Amino acid sequence: MFSTPFLDIPALSGAAGTVRLPGSKSISNRVLLLAALASGTTTVHDLLDSDDTRVMLDALAALGCSIERSDDGTLRIEGLGGRLRTPRASLFLGNAGTAMRPLTAALALLGGEFELRGVPRMHERPIGDLVDALTQLGCRVDYLGNPGYPPLQIHPVALDSLQLDTPIRVRGDVSSQFLTALLLALPLAARAPAPTLPASRGSLPPEGAVPPWGGPAAGRDIVIDVVGELISKPYIEITLNLLARFGITVQREGWQRFTIPAGSQYRSPGDIHVEADASSASYFIALGAIAEGSGIRIEGVGADSIQGDIRFIDAARQMGAAVDSGPNWLAVSRAAWPLKAIDIDANHIPDAAMTLAVMALYADGPSTLRNIASWRVKETDRIDAMANELRKLGATVEDGPDFIRIHPLPATGWRAASIKTYDDHRVAMCFSLAAFNPDGVAVRILEPHCVAKTFPDYFETLFSVAHAPEVPVICIDGPTASGKGTLTVEVARRLGYHYLDSGTLYRVTGLVMRRAGLDAGPAHETRIADLARALPLVFSEGKVLLEGEDVSEDLRTEAAGMDASRVSALPAVRVALLALQRSFRRLPGLVADGRDMGTVIFPDAELKVYLTASAAHRAERRYKQLISKGISTTIDSLRADLEARDLRDSSRSVAPLKPAPDARLLDNSHQTIEQSVVQVLAWWQEVQPFESS
Ligand SMILES: Nc1ncnc2c1ncn2[C@@H]1O[C@H](COP(=O)(O)OP(=O)(O)OP(=O)(O)O)[C@@H](O)[C@H]1O
Numbered sequence: 001m002f003s004t005p006f007l008d009i010p011a012l013s014g015a016a017g018t019v020r021l022p023g024s025k026s027i028s029n030r031v032l033l034l035a036a037l038a039s040g041t042t043t044v045h046d047l048l049d050s051d052d053t054r055v056m057l058d059a060l061a062a063l064g065c066s067i068e069r070s071d072d073g074t075l076r077i078e079g080l081g082g083r084l085r086t087p088r089a090s091l092f093l094g095n096a097g098t099a100m101r102p103l104t105a106a107l108a109l110l111g112g113e114f115e116l117r118g119v120p121r122m123h124e125r126p127i128g129d130l131v132d133a134l135t136q137l138g139c140r141v142d143y144l145g146n147p148g149y150p151p152l153q154i155h156p157v158a159l160d161s162l163q164l165d166t167p168i169r170v171r172g173d174v175s176s177q178f179l180t181a182l183l184l185a186l187p188l189a190a191r192a193p194a195p196t197l198p199a200s201r202g203s204l205p206p207e208g209a210v211p212p213w214g215g216p217a218a219g220r221d222i223v224i225d226v227v228g229e230l231i232s233k234p235y236i237e238i239t240l241n242l243l244a245r246f247g248i249t250v251q252r253e254g255w256q257r258f259t260i261p262a263g264s265q266y267r268s269p270g271d272i273h274v275e276a277d278a279s280s281a282s283y284f285i286a287l288g289a290i291a292e293g294s295g296i297r298i299e300g301v302g303a304d305s306i307q308g309d310i311r312f313i314d315a316a317r318q319m320g321a322a323v324d325s326g327p328n329w330l331a332v333s334r335a336a337w338p339l340k341a342i343d344i345d346a347n348h349i350p351d352a353a354m355t356l357a358v359m360a361l362y363a364d365g366p367s368t369l370r371n372i373a374s375w376r377v378k379e380t381d382r383i384d385a386m387a388n389e390l391r392k393l394g395a396t397v398e399d400g401p402d403f404i405r406i407h408p409l410p411a412t413g414w415r416a417a418s419i420k421t422y423d424d425h426r427v428a429m430c431f432s433l434a435a436f437n438p439d440g441v442a443v444r445i446l447e448p449h450c451v452a453k454t455f456p457d458y459f460e461t462l463f464s465v466a467h468a469p470e471v472p473v474i475c476i477d478g479p480t481a482s483g484k485g486t487l488t489v490e491v492a493r494r495l496g497y498h499y500l501d502s503g504t505l506y507r508v509t510g511l512v513m514r515r516a517g518l519d520a521g522p523a524h525e526t527r528i529a530d531l532a533r534a535l536p537l538v539f540s541e542g543k544v545l546l547e548g549e550d551v552s553e554d555l556r557t558e559a560a561g562m563d564a565s566r567v568s569a570l571p572a573v574r575v576a577l578l579a580l581q582r583s584f585r586r587l588p589g590l591v592a593d594g595r596d597m598g599t600v601i602f603p604d605a606e607l608k609v610y611l612t613a614s615a616a617h618r619a620e621r622r623y624k625q626l627i628s629k630g631i632s633t634t635i636d637s638l639r640a641d642l643e644a645r646d647l648r649d650s651s652r653s654v655a656p657l658k659p660a661p662d663a664r665l666l667d668n669s670h671q672t673i674e675q676s677v678v679q680v681l682a683w684w685q686e687v688q689p690f691e692s693s
């Protein structure tokens, strides 16, 4: 995951390959709650590992549910079987609506004293309609902040005191999650009567009590009536489908009335597999439709998915995507170009429809997404967010209470924009698709880590299949001990870029040469070059592994540096290492440290820095570095060595150490490491097209 303050996506041109997507958030959190409420052990495969599932898991663990994770990522959940092990808890649910709403309903019925909180945005997301429905029933839920919104305090009630004889009325036109919450939780009240325990309304149940601890009132049909037009119906279908997997068959009359039959009991299905997330698939379906190339194969979800957002493929086809599907896979490629404008009611695919808003930029006319009022109460006001950020790209956008209309962006009209993401994973993910613009402008995604909510490795997955005509490179060249390595690592970390320490490649070549009993004279040049071309080298967690052996320490000695300097003067060795060095240039970008990064390896780099410091400062730094590692030496001998190395490196016939003509010179003799980092980042911003915000 990128935890940088921003991520710059260079202009992308094409894409091809296969992606495997993480599990569905909607299915994952429903399965977790059902497994916790059920009797028996449920083994959950392919569960989404993200912020929203983590808060649900933490909450269930706090409620006394036993959860074991095995090495392959499967979870074994020991169901509570309606037995409340922890009757009092304070739960933090982040910004996960799929945790806050169903847990509110389940805990209001399970009996106990619970506080439910979230991040500030969660406290702005309505829950009043669900609380009203629960209150009608006789549950006791208080608002701890603004009425109608979390945080909430839930008090215990006895199930036999609940008003279950008349249908429970819940609004369906604000969020379908209110109905989902009731459907998931109310089987608790429909089960057959349990042994009677003393009822006492308003007091905590005895430890380990089985609801209804109040006794005989259970064991009846429970009817829910939806008030108003139910939105996002496909999400209710997921809920009904999963309830059926857990032994509860809900009867449905249209989308207005739902009946949970008397005696319903949650029963674990044993094993359950979570499909890949269809909403997450929308970005890769769009990618296949937009990008030139042989197409994208998506594994983990197919057209027969139980998730409503899979219907995104219909909209994508309408816009011109060629979509093929089989059991648990989709294959998408570009068919019509430009894409065709659409005008659709997107109520059934509210989350995935955000992706259509970015696809619309590549269409042949204005596209309208209607009936999307629910966007306004999601992670952020998504209609406002999408309109604002699309406009930053240069688009003309019209929006209203429940619609958005996007006019396509003609070539020459695209602007390099810093996209604000509003802590909304979907904003971050769908705007990455703007990088395919015909004007070749880069896109900056602010706070890219917000994708952790549902797809922590989204950008890595995108970069594994996308092609860029020019992957950005920053070159940092200079003499030994000037601080190149330290500076390069830090700049790469702050930009989320890859890192190349080219000196290590020469150091390893020197080591391999020694082990082969060779020396760096011209007689052995060809053999050393052959060894260099086939280095059995792996970089892993900051270590250098040579045929599996950790040689990191051996490479950092002054002798290894000298050997590297000698082999690096052999022209055939330099040619042998060329392709390997260039292969480090991968999305989203590279920071490369060496002697000839800017002059030979990446002559087209956007930023070249030539880093120097006086010999006295460099010798002193190296001295401190070695002493701190327990290696005894003297400043004078180190200074003599580094000056000898500088001379050899800068006077050799091929790729000598020297500043590229277009390099910026940085003498850091009197700078701290941080000052050098800040300087290079400032130069980098200067060559970027984005505004500084
Ligand atoms: N600006 C700085 N001020 C003080 N010390 C620094 C500065 N930059 C780097 N150093 C220190 O100098 C030492 C050498 O730095 P580093 O290993 O990054 O140099 P290098 O140029 O990559 O060397 P080499 O080319 O030999 O690999 C390290 O201990 C590092 O912490």
Ligand SMILES: Nc1ccn([C@H]2C[C@H](O)[C@@H](COP(=O)(O)O)O2)c(=O)n1
Pocket (backbone or CB within 6 Å): 480, 481, 502, 503, 504, 506, 507, 561, 564, 565, 568, 569, 593, 594, 595, 596, 597, 645, 649
């Ligand atoms: N791009 C490069 C990188 C390194 N070398 C040579 C010259 C150096 O003395 C030696 C070791 O490099 P270091 O690890 O100290 O950066 O390798 C080179 O010629 N070209």
